[in-house]
Amino acid sequence: MLLSLQKYKYILTVALDHQLILLKGGIVFDDYDPAVEGDKILRTRLERFVKQKKVDKLEKMLQDFIQRFRIKDDHNFASVLFKETGYKIEAIPVQQFSVSTSRTLRVGMSGKDDNRLTFVSIELPTGSGAIYCIKGFHPDLKADWLDSGTVEVQIPTVREEVERVKKVKVYDETINILYKELKR
Numbered sequence: 355m356l357l358s359l360q361k362y363k364y365i366l367t368v369a370l371d372h373q374l375i376l377l378k379g380g381i382v383f384d385d386y387d388p389a390v391e392g393d394k395i396l397r398t399r400l401e402r403f404v405k406q407k408k409v410d411k412l413e414k415m416l417q418d419f420i421q422r423f424r425i426k427d428d429h430n431f432a433s434v435l436f437k438e439t440g441y442k443i444e445a446i447p448v449q450q451f452s453v454s455t456s457r458t459l460r461v462g463m464s465g466k467d468d469n470r471l472t473f474v475s476i477e478l479p480t481g482s483g484a485i486y487c488i489k490g491f492h493p494d495l496k497a498d499w500l501d502s503g504t505v506e507v508q509i510p511t512v513r514e515e516v517e518r519v520k521k522v523k524v525y526d527e528t529i530n531i532l533y534k535e536l537k538r
Contacts, residue, residue, distance in 0.1 A: 355416075355441055359404050362403075362404065362409070363400065365434065369416070370397055372423070373419070374393045375429055376426065376428065377389035377392075377480075378390060379525045380525065382524075383483055383485065383522055384519050384520055384521060388481065400412075424444065425445075431443075432445070458477045459475070459497040460474070460477060461473070471487055471490075472487070472488055472492040474497040474507055476505065485505070485518075486509070486533075488510075489516060495507070495510060503527070503528065505529060506532045506534055507531060510535075511535055
């Protein structure tokens with residue numbers, strides 16, 4: 355569907371507003387909310403595409419939102435799209451997709467030789483990300499749930515830290531991250 359630049363801008367702004375409402379607070383590392391930062395990037399991109407009159411890029415953004423809101427549209431983006439374009443989003447029934455409700459911790463390594471990192475990531479239904487990261491190969495780094503709201507990360511005595519998160523927020527719930535230095 356090809357629209358005027360102003361229609362694309364209006365519809366995509368509404369889509370971004372709805373997406374931010376849906377995702378904001380879904381997962382927050384200390385005070386960093388990836389949804390808010392991602393929203394800023396997408397709004398800047400939208401402005402750039404409109405200014406450069408890149409209709410093909412605007413259409414691609416719109417199609418991405420249409421796919422996203424086929425799954426979940428609590429804020430009724432579909433009605434705005436229909437009103438402005440006549441295009442109707444066909445929702446995907448809930449039974450046709452599943453969302454994991456598990457919470458997992460993963461200790462992993464990436465890179466090699468002098469560029470190797472050892473990290474702990476948290477994987478939640480609303481997103482995932484690193485909560486702790488150190489330089490080097492550290493097979494003794496461990497992480498476990500103490501309870502549903504607390505993670506303990508056991509860290510080596512000698513280390514060069516890259517990342518250390520103290521709390522992760524999932525909407526109105528907070529998961530605290532405790533650090534315990536391993537004894538030699």
